[in-house]
Amino acid sequence: MTHSIREIEQRFxxxxxxxxxxxxxxxxxxxxxxxxxxxxxxxVGGQGVSTLGHANEAVxxxxxxQALKLISCxxxxxxxTRAQFEALLIxxxxxxxxxxxxxxxxxEAVEAAIKFARLSxxxxxxxxxxxxxxxxxxxxxSATYEPKYREPFQPLxxxxxxxxYNNIEALAAAVNDQTAAVLIEAVQGEGGVHPGTPEYLRAAxxxxxxxxxLLIVDEVQTGFARTGRWFAVEHSGIAPDLMPMGKAIAxxxxxxxxxxxxxxxxxxPGVHGSxxxxxxxxxAAGIASIHEMKxxxxxxxxxxxxxxxxxRLEEVNAPVIxxxxxxxLLIGVxxxxxxxxxxxxxxxxxxxxxxxxxxxxxxxxxxxITYEQIDFVVEKTAKVLAA
Ligand SMILES: *Cc1c(COP(=O)(O)O)cnc(C)c1O
Numbered sequence: 136m137t138h139s140i141r142e143i144e145q146r147f148x149x150x151x152x153x154x155x156x157x158x159x160x161x162x163x164x165x166x167x168x169x170x171x172x173x174x175x176x177x178x179v180g181g182q183g184v185s186t187l188g189h190a191n192e193a194v195x196x197x198x199x200x201q202a203l204k205l206i207s208c209x210x211x212x213x214x215x216t217r218a219q220f221e222a223l224l225i226x227x228x229x230x231x232x233x234x235x236x237x238x239x240x241x242x243e244a245v246e247a248a249i250k251f252a253r254l255s256x257x258x259x260x261x262x263x264x265x266x267x268x269x270x271x272x273x274x275x276x277s278a279t280y281e282p283k284y285r286e287p288f289q290p291l292x293x294x295x296x297x298x299x300y301n302n303i304e305a306l307a308a309a310v311n312d313q314t315a316a317v318l319i320e321a322v323q324g325e326g327g328v329h330p331g332t333p334e335y336l337r338a339a340x341x342x343x344x345x346x347x348x349l350l351i352v353d354e355v356q357t358g359f360a361r362t363g364r365w366f367a368v369e370h371s372g373i374a375p376d377l378m379p380m381g382k383a384i385a386x387x388x389x390x391x392x393x394x395x396x397x398x399x400x401x402x403x404p405g406v407h408g409s410x411x412x413x414x415x416x417x418x419a420a421g422i423a424s425i426h427e428m429k430x431x432x433x434x435x436x437x438x439x440x441x442x443x444x445x446x447r448l449e450e451v452n453a454p455v456i457x458x459x460x461x462x463x464l465l466i467g468v469x470x471x472x473x474x475x476x477x478x479x480x481x482x483x484x485x486x487x488x489x490x491x492x493x494x495x496x497x498x499x500x501x502x503x504i505t506y507e508q509i510d511f512v513v514e515k516t517a518k519v520l521a522a
Pocket of ligand 1: 240241242243245268269270271320324325353354355356357381382
């Protein structure tokens with residue numbers, strides 16, 4: 136069985152995904168199981184999607200019920216489930232974000248935000264940051280920093296520049312009357328788990344306002360309780376003009392969205408769209424997911440468990456560790472060496488984790504992870520890093 140699954144995938148998939156030697160077939164909360172029945176504590180969490188945990192019953196039921204009612208309904212029509220989702224989503228967004236554009240992935244949400252910024256301001260340029268990750272489609276990729284992701288696909292979209300992150304002077308110097316938007320993450324995730332300081336986010340808000348540019352804060356990875364608040368911008372008290380979302384937005388069902396302030400102009404019928412945007416199946420999952428996150432007070436859980444997890448990791452005494460960083464349950468352990476062998480060793484010990492860049496070990500567990508599971512992960516991390 137094991138062999139045939141991997142052989143089939145190896146034969147038929149495109150080849151663009153680096154694969155781990157593991158076949159996952161089932162999950163519950165923060166545990167996943169492989170095809171031989173072996174359990175793992177899941178600190179990959181669908182790459183930050185599964186904040187609510189795997190196989191949540193309310194989400195599963197909502198998907199099944201909506202599937203039996205109406206899966207497909209493009210946005211040229213109104214829809215009861217979509218209306219309910221939009222209102223519920225906006226009720227948890229930072230104050231000022233009064234509308235939402237719905238799509239199907241994080242990159243697509245970033246694309247929409249870039250287009251909306253150009254459309255609103257009539258200006259061409261987007262200022263992004265060094266180490267940024269905003270997705271792999273051509274517009275989002277133009278904002279992404281990593282040369283390895285960018286170089287094979289030149290020429291990218293013109294008008295993008297990158298300034299050092301958390302550097303207020305560099306940002307101020309880069310923004311001018313040709314800037315449509317500044318595009319930043321509230322916490323750089325893929326780029327190595329670097330939280331933006333509240334001063335930096337507030338400065339980005341002021342600098343963009345001074346120049347008549349828009350502020351886009353990418354909350355695709357940080358949104359929906361991950362950092363201990365519904366959205367990471369809440370730590371600094373600012374509201375962006377455009378806020379791309381994705382990953383955990385719909386309990387694991389593919390979906391993206393952009394929160395929009397009234398400062399964004401010219402969003403007239405026909406300027407943008409997507410066949411699947413706002414489809415009722417994803418909206419039903421999103422409604423159930425937000426209700427469950429509220430019922431479980433998931434932002435508080437992520438804050439408390441994240442603080443505990445980070446403290447425990449800080450106690451790990453291994454010379455290979457350079458620094459432990461994080462916000463809520465988005466945690467990075469920067470190593471003095473490459474992370475890949477440690478990820479393999481953790482997997483052998485029953486822990487799944489992610490890299491962030493070449494030398495940062497990243498944990499993105501569901502916020503329903505138990506304290507016992509956190510202890511287990513820390514113990515195994517200490518073991519493999521000491522080896
Ligand atoms: C994952 C991610 C994206 C891209 O989302 P996809 O759904 O993979 O297209 C964009 N921005 C950030 C900050 C992300 O973490």
